[in-house]
Amino acid sequence: MNFDFSDDQKYLRDEARKFLEAQCTIAEVRKVLDDDTLGHNAEVWQKVVEMGWLGAAIPEEYGGLGLGMLELCVIAEELGRVLAPVPFSSSAYYFAEAVKLAGSEDQKTALLPGIADGSFIGCLATTEGPGAISESAIRAQFRDGKLTGTKLPVTDGDIATHAVVLAKDGGASCLVVVDLRQDGVSRKTLKTIEPTRGHAEIAFDAAPAELLSSGAGNGMVALDQILNRAAVLLAFEQLGGASRCLEMATEYAKERQAFGRPIGGNQAIKHKLADMYVKNEVARSNAYYGAWALSTNAAELPEAAAAARVAASEAYWYASKENIQTHGGMGFTWEVDCHLYYRRAKLLAVQAGSPAVWKEKLVTALEAKNAA
Template identity: 35%
Template sequence: MDFSLTDEQNELVKTLRAVLNRHAASAAVRSAAASVVGYDTDLWRTLAEEVGVASLAIPEEYGGAGFTWFETGLVLEALGYQLSPSPLLASAVLGASAILESAEEEPRERLLPGIAEGSSIATLAWADERGAWSTTGSGITATPGEQGPEQWTLDGAATLVLDGVTADTVIAVASTPEGVGLFEVLDAAAVQRVNTPAVDTTIRFATLTFNRVPARALQLDAERSLERIRDIAAVAVSCLQVGTAQRGLDMSVEYSKQRVQFGRAIGSFQALKHRMADMLVQVETARTTAWAAAWSAGTNAADLPERAASAAAWCADALDKVAAETVQIHGGIAITWEHDAQLVFKRAHSTSQLFGSAREHRRRLGGLLGIIPAPAAGAEPRRRQEALATL
């Protein structure tokens, strides 16, 4: 199996790096994260309209570019390296993958073109009050409406909704008497939205509360669809983590060449060389694992669940280790707000809990491989929401 990039993919990465280097330097990233929407709208417009980042995994018949989740993973890796806030994960990954699972053609034809061109921002309301992304239910209940079988009402709440405050298209995971379903919220303005501050200021979460909000069913028997959406989301986060890990390594190597101690650059000390060599191993193995999982997602391979769980566990641990070493190598400067090392550390902390912890994914992988019993439904840690919230 050859994971070397094609000419088109190399050109995509090259273009992304050029755009991000111009428009997403450290000061720009901090300014975007502090803005009302949480990201640079001009940069997002450039990425969506000129590069087409939101359209890559959306089929051409729905206004997309007709590539795969692998190319989307490359974009996320570049964004992760730059630490740039973006609605790509919420909209073109979570929202789009949920809409693609619709049982009817009409919602795909109506909703996906706007997401592909970046003019519409979608999100998926899924995690319950414990911050658990269960494939068997959520904190939202769907009740059949009186206007007909196609009309439903949603009640309850979803936490940790990515870009939930600003999204204009909301897809909700809700429990029904027959099981779990996917629903399109018909009146997004009727949803109560509260911003949830996070450790990583470049990622925006929200709590969405539903009180008899009208909705349309996209799919009522959605457990298997949610398993696939979770796998795609885990792969996407893994790619984001790879990019951030590479940033931490590059920052550390550069600093070790500049910082002088005892009359020598600290990078010349053997102990630090060994530590940075270990960081390189973490980054490269994480990239290989993430790319393999992204390839399985892009080709709809049967081994996607195993590869997604493996990538989610390995990449989260790799970024944790690289971030910790980045802070140590930079010394006292790394804990200051002014230095970007703290952004790498906070990105590691936040993303290590998204869609399940590394421990959960390893347990799930063991179940898929038949090594250990599969985890019981709803067994996610109760403290994930606290881990993602502000310290």
């Protein structure tokens, strides 16, 4: 079986890389890092919107390009390479997929075109503090079309216009969609290890909300499906960052001279780079398997998504850490870009669930498969 991308998808990747390397430089990333008032780079975001990438996996009848999930995987990897400081994942991986999976026809018609053309920014609000997401941990309440409760941290919650929120409707979990620009919603920006991606605490005080049809009474089931899909896309974003870390470390090892020769000639550095390469390739193999399962809606998606998430989180963390080590003392400084990738690696590792959560999911999926 050939898991590689098609020629058209490779062309999309190449063009996306050229565009992002020109329009989303590290200088653009640092603009957000250096300004505490910014949660994203609005100029870069507008350029991404104009490329139409937000609608890559949104059907044409809802204003999207109708390309597919594989194309979205390609774009995700390239965004990860440049540390794009934009709310793309929140809008395209989480919010759009939640509406596509759990929304009614009317909700899809009302919301998806806004995501595709960039007039809406979406986010997913599930957690209410530390710990894994569970039925018993949900405190937010949805009653009579009103939502009350607090969610934190919410990625891109400081700039989002709409949110899909996990709540309780009576004794059952549900998913509701909320316009964050209306009365009854208040937000507080949170500080994290990665300032180039904004986070917020969002409080709902009898805020008008609308139940997502397929998320009624089985919100946790619907959320699990959404996270499985997002996990594959996040794995590609992590893979892009890990690949760039390996490139940075290799380039520096060839240029940096010590005792009259490049440090890349030292066996310890060679082994370090080789280990980074191996972990990246393992992550790529799992990500490609996940992309296949995602694009075909295969029954193997839960295990493929978990495997991709675990491998990509490990690869990115290791590559970002060893990139700093390869750069030596300079790698720890503010001026060198290594820490930017380390920050993003740590952030992405805990989005949509920590590696420990996904390892548990992988074990559970494999046990269920073997028992069948």
